[in-house]
């Protein structure tokens with residue numbers, strides 16, 4: 143009891159000189175809250191701390207609340223579209239466009255010519271249709287939302303035919319059978335895991351069929367004895383029988399990945415040309431834009447999707463649209479080198495080796511033990527599974543530190559550095575480290591090893 147009586151009151155503490163700078167920096171309510179919390183802890187523990195310790199804890203309690211969870215980090219994993227790290231980094235022009243509309247008002251749903259209410263998609267739709275050949279386009283929150291909206295608006299209460307080889311799980315709770323159930327469509331599975339033919343789809347069409355759905359196997363491969371129906375054949379079948387052909391394309395590239403030494407990732411314009419009525423894809427995968435979902439296809443079908451109440455629930459904000467418009471402008475002007483995603487894909491083995499060599503030289507000077515070795519980067523983010531891009535890895539060979547300890551120290555750096563562990567060693571891949579991040583990365587490595 144004696145000790146507890148020695149605890150100061152909240153009021154007394156706030157009068158102490160240490161309170162003043164904290165109040166100035168963090169505001170009085172937050173300091174009051176932290177003081178109360180720290181005193182309560184002392185009371186519970188039956189302990190009275192010395193003032194310096196107590197004030198340190200007060201400050202720590204404030205910092206815990208104020209420290210942003212979301213902050214920039216350095217991606218040294220070599221996974222270009224890393225979902226946990228926000229997928230595609232935006233092009234400079236796209237980031238600038240976000241800042242420009244974020245600060246004030248924007249003509250989000252205003253038609254400048256007529257002064258009347260416009261559609262928020264209008265600006266980007268025009269560019270999307272130009273780039274893909276689709277009649278119409280809409281933008282929603284992400285590809286999962288686009289797929290859910292597509293099925294809800296076009297197939298609720300009716301049947302949708304899908305191959306057993308395409309009942310994918312994209313990650314998290316996005317599993318095709320569940321999205322289908324949620325949309326109110328009845329899923330009709332055809333074929334087998336490894337082989338589904340056009341005739342399988344054909345045999346499953348009934349008067350209750352609303353659509354055939356094609357789903358891109360974006361994050362896994364089925365190899366060996368496989369067969370699937372091509373999109374054009376499905377389009378001819380669907381249209382001959384009066385049903386829709388829908389596609390969940392996932393990544394949705396506009397550029398051809400083959401010239402970069404990668405397997406061809408299906409492109410949006412190819413799906414439209416093959417006759418798909420509506421295609422859903424992501425904007426932050428191989429398109430290299432902000433998180434968004436695109437719906438592209440025939441005007442009447444896009445319109446039906448946009449009229450569904452869900453469209454309002456999954457709509458995008460002005461910042462997303464600004465970033466997307468600026469990203470698409472890069473495709474319009476063929477200035478692809480300014481898209482970070484494609485610039486990283488295009489990095490040559492020589493350029494990567496040269497950069498890793500510079501890193502090694504600096505770390506050698508500081509006495510940090512590192513070696514270089516050949517390795518592989520990946521595109522990631524549910525694109526091009528199994529595809530590898532040759533790179534040079536910087537491997538940290540600190541004898542005393544465990545790999546998991548090193549990785550966690552790098553992660554807890556002021557600017558977190560995300561590395562990967564390969565064969566028991568921490569490796570850093572220059573491919574995904576953005577220009578201008580080298581110095582911070584090397585300092586982080588030095589600090590983590592010391």
Ligand SMILES: *Cc1c(COP(=O)(O)O)cnc(C)c1O
Pocket residue numbers: 284285286287289312316357358359360361390391392393423424425434435523524
């Ligand atoms: C990635 C992916 C999705 C989900 O896309 P999000 O933009 O993350 O919602 C859906 N379907 C396929 C085939 C995908 O590859």
